Amino acid sequence: MVCAVLLLAFPCGVLQAPDSETASADSAPSLKLEVKMLAENLSATGRYPVLAVDGQQQLCVGWLEPGQAQGAMQFVLVKRSDTGWSPKTVLASGSGWLVNWADFPQYKEDVTGAAVLSWLAQSKAGYGVQMQYQTAGQGWGSFQSLHEDQDGVEHGFVSWVALGAGQFFATWLQSGAEGPPTALRAVTVDERGDLGAEWVLDDLVCDCCGTAAVRFDSGKVLVAYRNRNEKEERDIFVVRGVPGELQSWSPPVRVGLEGWRPKGCPVNGPALARKGNKVCLAYFTEVSHGFPQVKLLFSHNAGKRFGFARVVAGGKGCLGRVSVAFPETGPILVSWLQKEGEQAYWMVRAMPQRGAPGPPLRIAKASGGRKDGFLRLISTAEGVFAAWTDASGQGIHVAEVLLAEE
Numbered sequence: 072m073v074c075a076v077l078l079l080a081f082p083c084g085v086l087q088a089p090d091s092e093t094a095s096a097d098s099a100p101s102l103k104l105e106v107k108m109l110a111e112n113l114s115a116t117g118r119y120p121v122l123a124v125d126g127q128q129q130l131c132v133g134w135l136e137p138g139q140a141q142g143a144m145q146f147v148l149v150k151r152s153d154t155g156w157s158p159k160t161v162l163a164s165g166s167g168w169l170v171n172w173a174d175f176p177q178y179k180e181d182v183t184g185a186a187v188l189s190w191l192a193q194s195k196a197g198y199g200v201q202m203q204y205q206t207a208g209q210g211w212g213s214f215q216s217l218h219e220d221q222d223g224v225e226h227g228f229v230s231w232v233a234l235g236a237g238q239f240f241a242t243w244l245q246s247g248a249e250g251p252p253t254a255l256r257a258v259t260v261d262e263r264g265d266l267g268a269e270w271v272l273d274d275l276v277c278d279c280c281g282t283a284a285v286r287f288d289s290g291k292v293l294v295a296y297r298n299r300n301e302k303e304e305r306d307i308f309v310v311r312g313v314p315g316e317l318q319s320w321s322p323p324v325r326v327g328l329e330g331w332r333p334k335g336c337p338v339n340g341p342a343l344a345r346k347g348n349k350v351c352l353a354y355f356t357e358v359s360h361g362f363p364q365v366k367l368l369f370s371h372n373a374g375k376r377f378g379f380a381r382v383v384a385g386g387k388g389c390l391g392r393v394s395v396a397f398p399e400t401g402p403i404l405v406s407w408l409q410k411e412g413e414q415a416y417w418m419v420r421a422m423p424q425r426g427a428p429g430p431p432l433r434i435a436k437a438s439g440g441r442k443d444g445f446l447r448l449i450s451t452a453e454g455v456f457a458a459w460t461d462a463s464g465q466g467i468h469v470a471e472v473l474l475a476e477e
Contacts, residue, residue, distance in 0.1 A: 102402055102421040102429025103475040109456070110156065110469040114147065117467040118442075119175035120458035122449035125150060126184040126207075130451055132458055133162070133178045134467050135170060135190075144168035146176050146188060151469075162211065163203055167193045172441040173279065173338045174227045181233035183207040187260060189217055189229045189241070197224035200243060204264030207237055212264050217241060218256065219269055222248045228340065230284040232292055232314075237262035240314040242272065242282050242294050253278045255296055259314045272310045273323045275299050281340030281445075287348060291319075293374040295341040295352055298323060303332050307341050307354045311374055326368055326377045329358040337391070344397035344450065348373045349424075353383065353405045355391025363389040365407045367422050383420055384409065384431065390439065396448040396455045401474060402429065404455055406446050408437060415439030417446045417459055419472055434470065438462045448472070 117134040125131050130151040138145040145164035150157045162178075169191040176190040184207035192201045200217040218226050225246040232240040239260040246253045254274045259267040272294060280297035287293070290313050298308040307327030312320030327341075339355040352368040364385035368377040388410030396404045402421040409418045415437040421429035434457055437443045442464035448457050455472045 101475065102423065102427075104404070104419060104421055104429060104432045104472055105475040106432070106434050106457075107471040107473065108468070109151070109471055110467070112461070113149065113156070113467040113469055114159070116465055117147065118170070118460050118465060119172065119444040120447055120460065120467050120469075121176060121178050122447045122456060122458055123178050123180055124449070124451050125180045126182045128452045130449070130453065130456055131178065131180065132467070132469055133176065135168075135176060138164045138166075140166065142166050144170060146178070146190060148178065162188055163190070163214070165192075165214070169193060169198050171227070172444045173281065175444065177229050177231055179231035179233055179239060181235060181237065181239070183237050185237035185239075185262065187231055187239050187241075189231070191227055194221060194226075196222050196248060199223075199226040200229055202241075204260060206262070206264065215266075217243065217258070217266070218245060220245060224248065224250045225253065225278070228279070228281045230282040230294070232284045232286045234259070234286065234290075234314060240284065240286070240292055242284055242296075244276060244278070244282065246278070251278050253299075255282065255294070255310075257294070257314070267315065270317055272320065273298065273308065277305050277336060279336040279338050280305075283341050283343040283352075285343045285345045285350060287345065287373045289373065291373060293343065293345075293350060295326075295343050295354075297337070297340055298325065304330050305333055305337065306331060307352070307356075309352070309374055326352065327354055327356060327366070327380065329356045331356050331358055333357065339391040339393070342393045342395040344395045344403070345373075346397045346399065349397070350374050351395055351397050351403050352377065353393040353395040355389075355393055355407070363387070363391070365389060365391060365393055365405065367395070367403065367405055369403075369424060381422065381428075383407070383422060383428065384418065388415070390415070392443075392445045394446055394448040394457075396450040396472075398450040398455050399452075404448060404472060406434065406448050406457065408439070408443060408446070410439045415443070417443075417457075419448075419457070421474070434472070435459060435468060436462050438464070
């Protein structure tokens with residue numbers, strides 16, 4: 072799963088998909104964005120941030136940084152309130168952790184204050200996922216393996232969903248003892264932090280593209296991931312179901328219809344965000360003709376059906392690494408990594424559900440390489456926030472992304 076990003080040479084530019092419902096220039100609201108920095112170098116040694124909200128809907132920012140002992144790593148978390156940033160809290164620390172630019176720790180908290188944390192660690196056969204559970208109002212439990220299998224070579228790219236009442240759902244990629252083929256698996260965690268029985272969502276998927284998952288008020292969960300078939304096509308698929316009810320899960324359904332056959336693993340998974348039963352799915356592809364693009368899909372019915380894909384960005388320097396936010400008001404925001412000549416930038420664009428997209432905006436400079444990791448977006452009650460690793464490969468930056476004032 073530790074793979075290289077493909078860099079292909081094609082004409083550069085940002086594309087716009089045709090839309091029959093495009094608003095006129097006179098009636099369309101402004102979709103220009105601006106970036107308001109909230110923290111530069113929140114941690115000078117931190118890498119690969121993850122965003123979440125706590126039980127009080129405060130913004131949480133977590134990241135990896137070196138531990139106190141030589142060779143140790145730790146996961147650090149801060150929270151933002153009206154009075155500023157909380158002191159750094161070390162949630163977990165240890166040796167044997169793996170630092171991977173594309174597969175970094177994941178943190179999720181529910182409204183009760185229960186939380187889960189997972190990270191990569193060395194195992195006897197390769198590497199696996201360690202996790203830790205926090206009971207609401209109590210401390211963190213001991214480390215444990217997320218998966219039953221201890222003989223497989225690769226486990227990773229975890230996505231967490233809060234199910235309520237201190238329970239969680241996790242999905243991840245897992246290979247066998249000899250390596251690929253890789254499957255997409257899932258498990259639930261109860262209010263005591265105990266793991267339920269695992270099950271397979273898809274038995275053949277891309278080896279090193281991240282997963283994404285969201286839960287709806289109905290209790291159903293939607294999982295998006297990059298599939299793989301015997302023809303080596305690597306399109307985006309989804310599955311839907313209720314955790315713990317195996318018969319409720321749909322078969323895998325392809326939603327990105329490109330038939331893309333990359334020469335290697337793209338290391339470019341999809342991103343999901345939802346509002347009520349509406350859900351948006353952003354993903355990277357090079358389609359059948361090898362032209363890099365970031366696309367956006369939209370569903371009105373909790374992912375049962377998606378409309379036609381709209382192009383967010385594309386061209387020679389489009390590297391993907393997407394994230395997406397779906398705020399309560401305003402347009403969907405999609406971010407990606409774009410290389411322009413010798414320089415690279417984290418970009419963001421407003422994508423209304425109907426009408427023309429807004430102009431792309433540079434969030435920050437990047438290196439265009441692995442050390443950039445992934446920029447993360449999240450929508451909270453306070454707004455849409457972004458977090459990323461400094462272009463130097465160390466340093467955590469956080470900003471608010473908002474519509475520009477006229």
